[in-house]
Amino acid sequence: MKLLVAETAGFCWGVRRALDQAVDLTKKTDGPVYTYGPLIHNSQVLDELEAQEIYAVEGLEQADGGTILVRAHGVRPEVIDALRRRSDNVFDATCPLVRRVQKALAAYTDKGYETVIVGDDKHAEVVGLRGYTRDRCYVVADETEVDKLPSFDRVCVVAQTTRDDRTFERVVARIHDKANEVRAINTICEPTRDHQTETIELAHRADLMVVVGGRHSANTARLVKLARDEGARVLHVETDAEIGPEQFAGCETVAVTAGASTPEWMINRVVTKIRSYSPEARSTVRTWLSHVSSLIVASNGYVAAGAAALTLACVKLIDPYATAPQGLPLIAVAAFFVHAMHAVNRYMERSPYSGWGTFSPRGYQRFQTVMMLLGVGALAVVLGLSAWVGPLPFIVVLVSGALGLLYTVKIIPLRWARHLWGVRRIKDLPASRDFSVAWGWTLVTAVLPVLVLHAPPLRGAMVSLFAFLLVFVRSALLGVRDVQGDRIMGMETIFKVVGKRRTKEVMVALTGALTLLLGAFEWLLGSASLALFLLPVVLYVCFISWLYERRLLPKGPEGELIVDGQFILAGLMTVLWRVFLV
Ligand code: SF4
Numbered sequence: 001m002k003l004l005v006a007e008t009a010g011f012c013w014g015v016r017r018a019l020d021q022a023v024d025l026t027k028k029t030d031g032p033v034y035t036y037g038p039l040i041h042n043s044q045v046l047d048e049l050e051a052q053e054i055y056a057v058e059g060l061e062q063a064d065g066g067t068i069l070v071r072a073h074g075v076r077p078e079v080i081d082a083l084r085r086r087s088d089n090v091f092d093a094t095c096p097l098v099r100r101v102q103k104a105l106a107a108y109t110d111k112g113y114e115t116v117i118v119g120d121d122k123h124a125e126v127v128g129l130r131g132y133t134r135d136r137c138y139v140v141a142d143e144t145e146v147d148k149l150p151s152f153d154r155v156c157v158v159a160q161t162t163r164d165d166r167t168f169e170r171v172v173a174r175i176h177d178k179a180n181e182v183r184a185i186n187t188i189c190e191p192t193r194d195h196q197t198e199t200i201e202l203a204h205r206a207d208l209m210v211v212v213g214g215r216h217s218a219n220t221a222r223l224v225k226l227a228r229d230e231g232a233r234v235l236h237v238e239t240d241a242e243i244g245p246e247q248f249a250g251c252e253t254v255a256v257t258a259g260a261s262t263p264e265w266m267i268n269r270v271v272t273k274i275r276s277y278s279p280e281a282r283s284t285v286r287t288w289l290s291h292v293s294s295l296i297v298a299s300n301g302y303v304a305a306g307a308a309a310l311t312l313a314c315v316k317l318i319d320p321y322a323t324a325p326q327g328l329p330l331i332a333v334a335a336f337f338v339h340a341m342h343a344v345n346r347y348m349e350r351s352p353y354s355g356w357g358t359f360s361p362r363g364y365q366r367f368q369t370v371m372m373l374l375g376v377g378a379l380a381v382v383l384g385l386s387a388w389v390g391p392l393p394f395i396v397v398l399v400s401g402a403l404g405l406l407y408t409v410k411i412i413p414l415r416w417a418r419h420l421w422g423v424r425r426i427k428d429l430p431a432s433r434d435f436s437v438a439w440g441w442t443l444v445t446a447v448l449p450v451l452v453l454h455a456p457p458l459r460g461a462m463v464s465l466f467a468f469l470l471v472f473v474r475s476a477l478l479g480v481r482d483v484q485g486d487r488i489m490g491m492e493t494i495f496k497v498v499g500k501r502r503t504k505e506v507m508v509a510l511t512g513a514l515t516l517l518l519g520a521f522e523w524l525l526g527s528a529s530l531a532l533f534l535l536p537v538v539l540y541v542c543f544i545s546w547l548y549e550r551r552l553l554p555k556g557p558e559g560e561l562i563v564d565g566q567f568i569l570a571g572l573m574t575v576l577w578r579v580f581l582v
Pocket of ligand 1: 012013014015072073095096097098161162189190191192260
C-alpha cells in the first residue's frame with residue numbers, strides 16, 4: 001500500500017504563531033493566560049494547553065483581568081478596546097494575513113465603497129472582519145447567495161482567509177453583473193491555498209483520503225468537502241484511535257492530510273498506524289532500520305558527521321595539500337559544534353503541542369534530558385578543542401555558539417517588541433531559521449578553516465559561499481518537507497515567508513548558483529579538479545528535490561538521513577579525489 005502524506009498538513013503559520021505566543025506568555029506572567037476564544041479547534045491540543053494553564057474564554061465578562069491573548073482569527077476593533085479597558089495585559093496574536101484583510105476592509109469602507117466578504121457569517125474571523133466595516137458589509141457563503149445582494153455603485157469584495165479560490169472567483173464574476181465598479185481582493189492566504197491545492201491533487205491520486213482534524217474545525221471540514229467534490233472516498237478522523245485495518249482493505253494508494261489546527265504528532269500517529277497495516281511494514285528488517293535511523297538522527301550523530309564531511313571538503317578546497325594535523329582539529333570542532341547547537345536548540349524548541357518527529361510531546365520528554373546532556377557535553381568539548389587550536393578559533397566558536405544559543409531567547413524587551421511587529425528573538429525574524437543555520441554551519445565548516453589556513457580572500461569567500469549555499473539548500477529542503485513540523489532549530493523558514501511555489505524557485509536558483517560556483521573554482525582558481533569532483537553533490541541535491549516533488553522523501557528521521565547525505569557525499573567525493581588525483 002502506497003501512502004502519500006500532504007506536505008502542507010497541519011498547523012498553518014498563523015496558528016502556530018498564536019500558540020507560540022500563548023506558551024511564551026505563561027512563562028513570563030503570573031497566573032493563567034486566557035485566550036479570547038479557543039486558539040485552535042482541536043480538543044487534544046486544548047487539553048495540552050490547559051495543562052499549561054492556557055484557558056479559552058468566550059465572552060468579555062469571563063476575561064476580567066489577568067493576561068488575555070487575542071487569537072489568530074482576530075476580533076472586532078471595539079472588542080480589543082473593551083479587553084484593554086479590563087486588563088493591562090492584552091496581547092494580540094491576530095495573524096498578519098488576517099490583519100491585511102481587516103485593513104483593506106477599513107480602507108475601502110472609509111473611501112465609501114460597499115463591502116462583501118466571501119465567507120462563513122458565523123466564523124470568528126468574519127465576525128471580527130465585520131467590525132472593520134462598521135457592520136456595513138454583506139457576507140455571502142458562495143455565488144448562490146449573490147442574488148440576494150442589492151445592486152452596488154462601487155463595491156470591494158474580499159474573502160475569508162480560509163475560503164477557496166473557485167468560490168471566490170464565482171462570487172466575483174456574479175457581482176460584476178450588479179455593480180458599476182468592483183474591486184476584488186483575493187485575500188485567501190497562501191498557506192490555505194497551498195493546502196487546498198495539495199488536497200485536490202492528492203484526492204485524484206488516492207483510493208482513500210484520510211483527513212485528520214477536529215470535528216468542529218471549519219478548515220478541516222473544508223478539506224473534507226474539497227476532496228469529496230473531487231470524487232475521492234474520504235475518512236475524517238480526529239485521532240488515530242478512530243482508524244482500523246478494515247478501513248484500508250483493498251486500498252492501493254492512501255493519502256493523508258490534516259486541518260490547520262491538527263498537531264504534527266497526531267498526524268504522525270495516524271500515519272504510523274496506517275503504515276503498520278501495509279504488508280511491507282511487517283518486515284523486521286524494515287522496522288529495525290527505522291529504529292536505527294531514528295536513533296542516529298535523534299542523537300544528532302549523523303548531522304555532526306555531515307558537518308565533519310563538509311569541513312573536510314572545505315579544507316581541501318582551501319588547500320589541496322593541507323595535512324591531517326591541520327585539518328583534523330578543524331573537522332572535530334565543526335562536528336562537535338553542530339552537534340551541540342542542534343541538541344541545545346532542539347531542547348529549547350521542544351513544545352507541549354508539537355513534540356519531536358514521530359514522538360508525541362510526552363514521548364519526547366522521555367529522551368530530552370539525555371539529548372540535552374549530550375549537547376552540553378559536546379559544547380564543553382568544542383570550547384576546549386577550539387581553545388587548544390588557537391585563540392581565533394576559540395573566539396569564532398564562542399561568538400557562533402552565543403548567537404546559536406540566543407536564537408530562541410527573548411533579547412528584546414516586551415515593551416519594545418510591540419513596536420517591532422512582535423519580534424523579540426532572532427527566531428521571530430522571517431526566514432531566520434534557514435539563514436541562522438546556514439550562517440552557523442558556514443562559520444565553523446568554512447570561515448574557521450579559511451582563517452586558520454590563511455586562505456587568499458577570493459578563495460576564502462568562494463569556499464564560504466559554497467558551504468553557505470549547500471547548508472541553506474538543506475535547511476530549505478527540510479523546511480519544505482516538514483512544513484509545520486520543523487523540529488530542528490525553529491519554525492521560521494523561507495517556505496513560511498514566500499510559500500511553496502517560490503521556495504521551489506529559490507531552490508532551483510540556489511542549485512544553479514552552486515553549479516556555477518563549482519565551475520568558477522576551476523576557471524578562476526585553477527583548483528586541482530576537486531570542485532568538479534564535487535559536482536555529484538549538486539546532482540544529489542537535484543535528486544532529493546526530485547524525491548520531494550514525487551512525494552518520495554520520507555517525513556521521519558529517514559528523510560533527514562537522505563537530505564544530510566549531501567554532506568556525507570561531499571566528504572566522500574573529497575576522499576576519492578584525494579585517493580585518485582592527488
Ligand atoms: S489560515 Fe492563513 S490567515 Fe488564517 S491564521 Fe492560518 S496563516 Fe493566518
